Every structure is written in C-alpha cells, then in structure tokens.
Amino acid sequence: MxxxxxxxxxxxxxxxxxxxxxxxxxxxxxxxxxxxxxxxxxxxxxxxxxxxxxxxxxxxxxxxxxxxxxxxxxxxxxxxxxxxxxxxxxxxxxxxxxxxxxxxxxxxxxxxxxxxxxxxxxxxxxxxxxxxxxxxxxxxxxxxxxxxxxxxxxxxxxxxxxxxxxxxxxxxxxxxxxxxxxxxxxxxxxxxxxxxxxxxxxxxxxxxTVNLSAKKAAFFLRTSLPAVVASVAASAIFTVPKQYLAMVSGDAALGIYASVAAPALVIQMGAQYLYGPLLDIFPRMFFEGDIKGFLALLRKTVLGIIGVTAACAIVLEFIGAWALELLFGECIAPYVFLLQPIILSTAATAFLWFFGDLLITLRRFWANFAGNVMAFVSVIPLTFACVNVWDMNGVSFAGAGACLLGVLVLLGFLVHTVQRGPDRLARRSATEGARDADGSVEVEV
Known part of the structure; x- marks a missing residue:
C-alpha cells in the first residue's frame, strides 16, 4: 500500500x-x-x-x-x-x-x-x-x-x-x-x-517529510539536467533579438517593443493555465496504453491554445490601442502595429513550452532538450535577418520562427514516441528512479 x-x-x-x-x-x-x-x-x-x-x-x-x-x-x-x-x-x-x-x-x-x-x-x-x-x-x-x-x-x-x-x-x-x-x-x-x-x-x-539519499539526489540531477538546460535555452530565445535591437536601434526601440508586448503575455499565461492541469493526465493515458484518449486530449489542448490565441488577437485588435494608451500614454499609439506579430510570437512560445513539457511527462528529456536548443540556435541567424529588415517587428518574427522550428523538432519526437508506445526508456527510468533510502535522513514537517 x-x-x-x-x-x-x-x-x-x-x-x-x-x-x-x-x-x-x-x-x-x-x-x-x-x-x-x-x-x-x-x-x-x-x-x-x-x-x-x-x-x-x-x-x-x-x-x-x-x-x-x-x-x-x-x-x-x-x-x-x-x-x-x-x-x-x-x-x-x-x-x-x-x-x-x-x-x-x-x-x-x-x-x-x-x-x-x-x-x-x-x-x-x-x-x-x-x-x-x-x-x-x-x-x-x-x-x-x-x-x-x-x-x-x-x-x-x-x-x-x-x-x-x-x-x-x-x-x-x-x-x-x-x-x-x-x-x-x-x-x-x-x-x-x-x-x-x-x-x-x-x-x-x-x-x-524531507527525505533525500545521495543516490536519489544524483538521479534527479542527472535525469532533469537536459530539461534545465532546455529551459534556460527557451528563456533566452527572445533575449538575443531584443539585445540586437537595442544595439542597432537604441534602448528606446527596445523599451517601446517591451511596452507593446506586455498585454500579449496573457496568451502565454492562458496557455499554461489550460495545459498545466493536464500534465498528469497525459502520461497516465499514455503509460496505461490509452493512445486514442491521449491523442484526443492532445488535439483538444492544441485547439484550446489556438482558440486562446485567436480570442486574444481579436480582442487586442479592437482594444489594443486603447489599452496601450491607458497603460503607457498617447506616445505609444504609433506603435500599435507591433501588437499582432507579438501575438504570433507569443503563441509560438506557448506551443514550444507545451510540447516540451509534454515530452518531459513522457520521460523524453533529451527530446525536450533537442527542440529547445534548436530553437535557441536558430534564433541567432534569424535575428540578423529579421531585425535588419523589419526593425522592431523583426524581434517577433525571429522569435516566432525559432520557436516554430523548435516545435517541429518536438513534434517529430512526440510522433516517434507515440508510435513506439510506452517504451523501454520509461521502464529503465522507473528502475533507476526506484526508491533508495540508503544514507538518507528523513524529517517530518
């Protein structure tokens, strides 16, 4: 028990x-x-x-x-x-x-x-x-x-x-x-x-309680390290084009872009709140062999994120200028054109996070690593190409392009994982992660 x-x-x-x-x-x-x-x-x-x-x-x-x-x-x-x-x-x-x-x-x-x-x-x-x-x-x-x-x-x-x-x-x-x-x-x-x-x-x-053995600590450190590196890479994707924008167009341009981007963050939050409560349901379906249910839930989640994005894009199209002026003053009005590309890049980021987290729940840590690192590496050449052509909008296009490339990599690993079903990697992970109390000290809270 x-x-x-x-x-x-x-x-x-x-x-x-x-x-x-x-x-x-x-x-x-x-x-x-x-x-x-x-x-x-x-x-x-x-x-x-x-x-x-x-x-x-x-x-x-x-x-x-x-x-x-x-x-x-x-x-x-x-x-x-x-x-x-x-x-x-x-x-x-x-x-x-x-x-x-x-x-x-x-x-x-x-x-x-x-x-x-x-x-x-x-x-x-x-x-x-x-x-x-x-x-x-x-x-x-x-x-x-x-x-x-x-x-x-x-x-x-x-x-x-x-x-x-x-x-x-x-x-x-x-x-x-x-x-x-x-x-x-x-x-x-x-x-x-x-x-x-x-x-x-x-x-x-x-x-x-608080209870950790040296062996279990080493297991956690080793197992989640690819996900940690992937998380750092994902968080840095937009840092590269933003810094390049500041370098070539000045701090004011970056300040304007960051101000316009603020309302669009609701898309990322909405996507996380949508799929976060499902991250224990996906692996349960998968490892219990309910692939049909897994795919149905995946389809609903993807459509849900698209729906949140579309709803936010429509709402911000009508009230975006008003909201930005309310927050930052009339001086921001000439830059409302930045909003829709920002929404695109925010949605692409949401999908990168979702598919990366989904692969972690299926214990495909290196797949998550590959997708996020690919996104980070690709944003470097995209930054020069996009920012030089589209200036502030180039930040959004470079970030969106990089995230979508990362999503394609993650999707490839996800399709491969689903086709294989619950694989030996998961069973080996379970064996390596079996409880080991040797050398541990337990403190009940």
Missing part, C-alpha cells in the same frame, strides 16, 4: 477528486490573483515611497538577480513530479531535492550578487531569495495536490499568498519606508500560508 493511500484524512478517506474543468478554473483564478498581487507590489513600492525611486529600483534589482537563478532552483522538477503517476519517488524526496537545489542556487546567487551589485543590495537580494524559496517549497506541495486532482487547494493557496504578501508589504513599508523589513513581512506571510494552509491540506494525501 502506498503512502498516499495509507494516510487518510480526518474524514476517513482521501478527499474527492475534482473535474478537469474545476481544476482549471481554480488554478487559473489563483494564479491570476497571485500574479496581479505581485505586480501591485511593484506599484506599491513606488506609491508609498517618499518622493524617491531608490527602493523601487532596489526591489527590481533583487527580483532580476533572484530570477536569474530561479531556473536552477526549480530544476524543472514541477513537471517531473506531477507526471510521476507511478509514485516512483516520495513527496519527501521531492522536498529534499528542492531544498538541495535551493541551497546551491542561493550560494550561486549571492556570489553573483557580490560581484555585480552594490554592498547595500546584498541583504535585499538574500531576503528576496528567501521569500521566493518558500514559494518554491510550496510548489512541491502543490504538485502533490495536482496529482490527487485537488487544484482548488492550489488556487486558494495562491490567493492567500498573493493577498497576504501584498498586504504585509504595503503595511510594513508604509509604516517604516524600509524595503528589507517589508520583504521580511512578505516572507513571514508566505511562510504562514505554507504552514497553516498548504502543509495541512497536503497531509490529507501523504506524509509531509
């Missing part, structure tokens, strides 16, 4: 699973609330500052520096965990590995900050890292919630995190004008959400 089935809630059994639609709605509502509150935090620090933008700049610096190392702290384990349908690894092992990557990334982050930031910024960077680290620990608990099809817990947690951290930041910063104390308040708020909400809810499914 598994840990999850052996550990029952106070009501005498595991909580009832929700429908796919309900899980999507809760996940979307919670995630949107959290993102809105995080964005409002950057507004609050400006509004409540006494006439200077120093703290706003310092907060932005801390966010940027910590963000650089977020990929390595995450180590792409979220997708791996929620697609671990055979429970090859325990929640405690995922928590233990997350603690390991957080510790290693913290050291790297602070070394980087030491050489690139002013001395007074180091404490702010460290505190903001600690705040984000608690959120990454909560993500592991959310993985268990999703595997058990209770994403209402996830949505409610995101809402609590967003509202409580925003309120804590606003109150403390408003009273003290001290950015570090305000970040400490956010850290306390998110920790309370984890301890008082996420841990008790996760215990309805399994024990919440």
């Amino acid at each position: 598994s840990e999850a089935s052996a550990h029952h809630s106070k009501e005498g059994g595991a909580p009832k699973q929700l429908s796919v639609k309900a899980n999507m709605l809760w996940n979307s509502a919670g995630s949107m609330t959290y993102l809105a509150c995080q964005w409002l935090t950057t507004i609050v620090v400006v509004r409540l500052s006494s006439g200077a933008f120093d703290n706003a700049g310092l907060l932005s610096l801390a966010m940027s520096v910590v963000g650089i190392f977020g990929t390595f702290a995450n180590y792409k384990m979220g997708t791996y965990q929620i697609s671990d349908i055979k429970r090859e690894n325990t929640l405690g092992e995922y928590m233990g590995f997350r603690c390991l990557t957080l510790a290693g990334s913290f050291v790297a982050c602070m070394v980087y900050a030491w050489f690139t930031c002013a001395a007074y910024a180091l404490a702010t960077v460290a505190l903001f890292y600690a705040f984000k680290a608690v959120g990454l620990l909560i993500d592991i608990l959310h993985g268990e919630d999703q595997v058990n099809r209770r994403m209402d817990y996830i949505g409610k947690s995101f809402m609590l995190q967003g509202v409580s951290t925003l309120a804590a930041f606003a109150v403390v910063y408003g009273l003290t004008q001290n950015l570090n104390l305000a970040i400490v308040a956010m850290l306390v708020a998110v920790t309370l959400v984890m301890v008082l909400f996420d841990v008790p809810h996760c215990r309805r499914f399994t024990r919440v």
